[in-house]
Amino acid sequence: MLTEAGRFLRRIALPLVATALVVVGLGLLVTRALDGVWPVSREEDLVRTLEDHRSDLWDAVSRVLSVASSAPAVIGVALVAAAIAYAVYRSWRAPLFLLGTVLAQTAVYGLTVAFVDRDRPDVERLDDVPGDGSYFSGHTGAALALYGGIAVLLSHRLQGKVRVWVWRVLCLLVPLAVGLSRVYRGDSHLSDVVAAFASAAAVLVIMNAAVLSPRAVWGGAGGHLRHTGENGHVPRAALVVNPIKLDSADDRVRIDRIMAEAGWAPPLWLETTIEDPGGGATRAALAEGVDLVVVAGGDGTVRECAGALAGTGVPLAVVPSGTGNLLARNLGLPIDLTDAVHVAVHGHDRHIDLGGIEPDEPDGERRYFTAMAGIGLDAAMVADAPDALKKKVGWPAYAVSAGRHLRDARMRVTLRIDDGEPIKRRARMVLVGNVGALQAGMQLLPGAEPDDGLLDVVVFAPYGMTGWAHATVRVIGRRRRDVPEVPPRQRRWRPIEHFTGRSVEVTTARPEPRELDGDPIGPGTRLAVRVRPGALVVRVPEGRVAVRPEARAEPFPVADDVVEIVAPDRPDGGADGVSDARHDHQKT
Numbered sequence: 001m002l003t004e005a006g007r008f009l010r011r012i013a014l015p016l017v018a019t020a021l022v023v024v025g026l027g028l029l030v031t032r033a034l035d036g037v038w039p040v041s042r043e044e045d046l047v048r049t050l051e052d053h054r055s056d057l058w059d060a061v062s063r064v065l066s067v068a069s070s071a072p073a074v075i076g077v078a079l080v081a082a083a084i085a086y087a088v089y090r091s092w093r094a095p096l097f098l099l100g101t102v103l104a105q106t107a108v109y110g111l112t113v114a115f116v117d118r119d120r121p122d123v124e125r126l127d128d129v130p131g132d133g134s135y136f137s138g139h140t141g142a143a144l145a146l147y148g149g150i151a152v153l154l155s156h157r158l159q160g161k162v163r164v165w166v167w168r169v170l171c172l173l174v175p176l177a178v179g180l181s182r183v184y185r186g187d188s189h190l191s192d193v194v195a196a197f198a199s200a201a202a203v204l205v206i207m208n209a210a211v212l213s214p215r216a217v218w219g220g221a222g223g224h225l226r227h228t229g230e231n232g233h234v235p236r237a238a239l240v241v242n243p244i245k246l247d248s249a250d251d252r253v254r255i256d257r258i259m260a261e262a263g264w265a266p267p268l269w270l271e272t273t274i275e276d277p278g279g280g281a282t283r284a285a286l287a288e289g290v291d292l293v294v295v296a297g298g299d300g301t302v303r304e305c306a307g308a309l310a311g312t313g314v315p316l317a318v319v320p321s322g323t324g325n326l327l328a329r330n331l332g333l334p335i336d337l338t339d340a341v342h343v344a345v346h347g348h349d350r351h352i353d354l355g356g357i358e359p360d361e362p363d364g365e366r367r368y369f370t371a372m373a374g375i376g377l378d379a380a381m382v383a384d385a386p387d388a389l390k391k392k393v394g395w396p397a398y399a400v401s402a403g404r405h406l407r408d409a410r411m412r413v414t415l416r417i418d419d420g421e422p423i424k425r426r427a428r429m430v431l432v433g434n435v436g437a438l439q440a441g442m443q444l445l446p447g448a449e450p451d452d453g454l455l456d457v458v459v460f461a462p463y464g465m466t467g468w469a470h471a472t473v474r475v476i477g478r479r480r481r482d483v484p485e486v487p488p489r490q491r492r493w494r495p496i497e498h499f500t501g502r503s504v505e506v507t508t509a510r511p512e513p514r515e516l517d518g519d520p521i522g523p524g525t526r527l528a529v530r531v532r533p534g535a536l537v538v539r540v541p542e543g544r545v546a547v548r549p550e551a552r553a554e555p556f557p558v559a560d561d562v563v564e565i566v567a568p569d570r571p572d573g574g575a576d577g578v579s580d581a582r583h584d585h586q587k588t
């Protein structure tokens with residue numbers, strides 16, 4: 001076991017000394033071996049050319065940059081930025097990294113100037129500096145250490161690759177401008193600036209590895225400087241991972257790192273198995289008292305974890321790793337792993353409904369779905385989609401297997417919605433949804449909202465090629481909330497019918513394939529669903545909190561499934577003509 005001093009020596013002190021030795025070596029090369037050799041021989045010419053083109057404007061601009069990178073300014077900005085970083089990250093790591101980087105860069109600079117003696121350019125200098133100590137540019141090195149350090153911290157905090165890169169570039173422009181201003185003002189040669197960049201970049205890498213990485217000297221598992229969350233609470237997440245969907249060790253290190261940087265305790269890693277596809281792992285995580293369950297898997301794993309979390313109030317975050325990722329797409333969750341973990345630790349909570357499936361046997365286990373449940377063609381399609389093809393081409397694999405079942409006989413189905421009159425149909429499939437969008441923006445259940453306390457039901461009954469063409473155009477051409485009214489006389493013959501309700505029972509004459517969130521659950525003659533309003537809390541990106549928060553004004557029931565759940569009325573009073581789902585079920 002390394003002692004604290006040993007770790008400091010190995011991870012910080014020795015790499016910094018090595019950096020200083022390399023920079024000193026480069027300095028000696030430039031001032032001795034390469035003196036008079038191109039391109040070093042032309043450096044004075046460059047500074048003289050700039051001197052010839054000096055203007056009041058550029059004198060003023062470069063003066064501001066020089067002052068901004070002077071020691072008092074760098075120390076002041078570093079202290080303010082460190083205080084902000086502490087407030088934002090609720091962790092000592094961030095300020096430690098920033099101040100440590102500036103300090104380390106100063107140390108490398110001090111060592112270098114002690115060994116390398118280089119005269120400043122032979123021009124009229126605009127600053128009152130001594131004639132020696134040109135190698136390397138201390139102003140440039142300090143600016144890169146400070147603003148580069150800020151860029152590193154920002155890239156851990158910000159979401160979206162474009163935003164991260166915009167900030168990185170902006171932060172790097174400052175030291176670049178400082179370096180050019182030092183040459184313009186006659187204080188440094190170009191190679192002094194380049195050496196400053198090399199030195200500060202190495203220092204940033206060393207300090208990042210030593211302080212910010214999950215295997216950091218301080219702050220990691222068992223580290224000495226603990227993260228502190230609000231009220232001293234250190235939040236902790238459980239990662240429930242389907243190992244066949246997320247199998248990269250790098251991804252796990254990345255998740256650990258983002259969690260650590262956000263000031264969270266090292267997460268509890270749990271893997272699903274064929275026997276326990278997520279529910280047991282989630283219950284184990286709840287028993288550990290975690291603050292958040294992050295699911296890395298497909299919709300099936302999300303569904304299992306969501307069922308275990310129902311009514312507990314512990315939020316679920318999703319790192320989408322499946323083929324469909326329907327819940328993530330419908331809630332606008334990022335698909336990219338890094339962005340998804342950022343949302344997990346920095347996002348907001350949104351209550352959404354769950355669909356509860358009544359068990360086939362009286363003593364059977366109640367199961368839940370987050371996106372959709374179905375009986376008929378859709379279930380046959382997901383059961384038949386070859387895993388290898390899914391892995392290769394993604395969701396289009398479902399289209400391939402759907403093609404095999406288009407000519408299957410139609411089912412005789414009876415629907416009963418909210419204990420209303422039975423509705424008899426001959427259909428290809430019946431879907432019960434909590435959300436409405438499929439891949440590629442297709443709206444299967446337009447108007448379905450995950451937090452409206454209602455289930456949306458769609459009955460597909462296309463007949464012949466024309467019927468399929470009609471149905472396909474209807475689904476592809478639909479937009480959100482585009483639910484045209486259909487005269488009652490025509491309803492029986494529509495290829496697609498749409499209903500809403502709080503409970504839905506679908507029975508079929510013969511056993512038919514059934515599925516929950518894209519996972520086959522075996523054939524049966526009954527699919528009975530009841531909504532559990534607001535039962536699940538999901539971490540969503542900022543700005544995606546409940547679209548209609550008033551829909552969730554009531555607290556959701558925390559007790560068991562037997563509790564009678566009363567859904568709130570639709571807040572829009574039924575904008576699409578469904579003012580009371582119990583009495584007017586049909587939407588199209």
Ligand SMILES: Nc1ncnc2c1ncn2[C@@H]1O[C@H](COP(=O)(O)OP(=O)(O)OP(=O)(O)O)[C@@H](O)[C@H]1O
Nearest residue numbers: 242245272273274277297298299300301322323324
């Ligand atoms: N450790 C494991 N080894 C093998 N299979 C597993 C393991 N853990 C879970 N599974 C299987 O993974 C499946 C669930 O996968 P998941 O829900 O993550 O993706 P999916 O919904 O199948 O994704 P897709 O969208 O690709 O269909 C279940 O069939 C489950 O049995």
